[in-house]
Amino acid sequence: MxxxxxxxxxxxxxxxxxxxxxxxxxxxxxxxxxxxxxxxxxxxxxxxxxxxxxxxxxxxxxxxxxxxxxxxxxxxxxxxxxxxxxxxxxxxxxxxxxxxxxxxxxxxxxxxxxxxxxxxxxxxxxxxxxxxxxxxxxxSKAKGWHHYASMAKKNFREHLQADEVRYKKYLYVLRPLLAARWIRTQPGVPPMRFAELAQHTLHAERDAALIAEINALLEVKMRAGEAATSPRWLGIHAFIEAELARNAAEPVQALPxxxxxxxxxxxxxxxxxxxxxxxxxxxxxx
Incomplete structure (x- = not known):
């Protein structure tokens, strides 16, 4: 990455x-x-x-x-x-x-x-x-990956199926997805900071449209109340579905x-x- x-x-x-x-x-x-x-x-x-x-x-x-x-x-x-x-x-x-x-x-x-x-x-x-x-x-990379991949899947299923969703619920899926991607591609424990996760798991040029949409979501979320909602963010939604499919197809195997x-x-x-x-x-x- x-x-x-x-x-x-x-x-x-x-x-x-x-x-x-x-x-x-x-x-x-x-x-x-x-x-x-x-x-x-x-x-x-x-x-x-x-x-x-x-x-x-x-x-x-x-x-x-x-x-x-x-x-x-x-x-x-x-x-x-x-x-x-x-x-x-x-x-x-x-x-x-x-x-x-x-x-x-x-x-x-x-x-x-x-x-x-x-x-x-x-x-x-x-x-x-x-x-x-x-x-x-x-x-344990396998335990960490399983936790984050499962969390992202659960939050997506429970909170992102409606046409109108809470801003923070997108982030509650994106963050564990990027943490799971970190575990695939980086050594050690994923960082807590969402911005640092993105820095090491997204490509500034290839993922430019996705990054711009996430930034727009962040800017609104950080000004709005916890319960604020919006229509679906289509680019983010597509990325989430693709990443969830990849996790399902390529689980991380346990190591001693x-x-x-x-x-x-x-x-x-x-x-x-x-x-x-x-x-x-x-x-x-x-």
């Missing part, structure tokens, strides 16, 4: 209002105090991270956290998700580190997108460097990946690092 080093093919924006950033950081501090955890990483997921948020898009904050040592030393496992009630434009939830590492072992695309988001609110650098390295090492012992080591090291005052042999409170 053609790669352009200069201007990006697609328009993109990742807006975070300063007052919302302050509110998000405050919410993370409250979570730490309330639940007795340490937030290792917090980011923006969803349309702001992808680069095509509407003016009324939510702030989808996602985070990874580590508990105190006793939480990991009980016979019955505790709840490994923290979810705050949606408040205004703020949607905040996160996963315990052990859960996140288990999902990383399975090349969970949602987690991989978190790790590649352009909007990071908090990050413990030492832990996250190791985690991102493992994400690359353990990435490295073992996951390094995931256990990262969990062990991180839990102890953030429990320095708790002896490893201390009994858990029950």
């Amino acid at each position: 053609h790669k352009t080093e200069s201007k990006e093919l697609l328009c993109s924006a990742h807006p975070v209002e300063p007052h919302m950033r302050a509110q998000i950081l405050g919410a993370l501090q409250t979570i730490e105090a309330t639940h007795g955890v340490t937030v290792l990483f917090a980011c923006e997921s969803g349309s702001r991270g992808w680069g095509f948020a509407s003016p009324d898009s939510d702030y989808d904050v996602r985070f990874i956290y580590v508990h105190r040592l006793p939480w990991y030393l009980t016979v019955s496992p505790g709840r490994d998700v923290i979810e705050l009630p949606i408040s205004g434009d703020l949607d905040v939830n996160g996963w315990d580190l052990r859960k996140a590492l288990g999902l990383l072992r399975e090349s969970n695309p949602t987690l991989l997108e978190w790790l590649g988001t352009p909007i990071v609110y908090r990050e413990e650098a030492e832990t996250m460097v190791r985690l991102r390295a493992l994400a690359t090492q353990l990435f 990946v490295h073992g996951s012992a390094a995931l256990d080591a990262l969990l062990y090291d991180t839990v102890l690092q953030y429990n320095a005052s708790v002896a490893p042999t201390q009994k858990a409170s029950v």
Whole structure:
């Protein structure tokens, strides 16, 4: 695929209002105090991270956290998700580190997108460097491709069959389609940013008409509300149908990946690092 080093093919924006950033950081501090955890990483997921948020898009904050040592030393496992009630434009939830590492072992695309988001609110650098390295090492092309190809097919079937469709639903098909194409043609994990996906999977000259139509769609979507609709975009629709047909005819085959012992080591090291005052042999409170 053609790669352009200069201007990006697609328009993109990742807006975070300063007052919302302050509110998000405050919410993370409250979570730490309330639940007795340490937030290792917090980011923006969803349309702001992808680069095509509407003016009324939510702030989808996602985070990874580590508990105190006793939480990991009980016979019955505790709840490994923290979810705050949606408040205004703020949607905040996160996963315990052990859960996140288990999902990383399975090349969970949602987690991989978190790790590649352009909007990071908090990050413990030492832990996250190791985690991102493992994400690359353990990435399964077949699992990633199957996820994105299936998502595109499902979203197309459920949301793009009418003559009038929501702008964002086209992007919810295009983005996974380009991610699946990336996996076919590029090494490593697909980038989260829609503009970067396009940069590496579309050809500036051969796909010029398609790129122009996608840009027109993006410009309208980023000005309109989340529920705004339009008639079919014929060029985009034709591209989607052709790409779905290709995915059906040429599935990506599974390849072996490295073992996951390094995931256990990262969990062990991180839990102890953030429990320095708790002896490893201390009994858990029950």
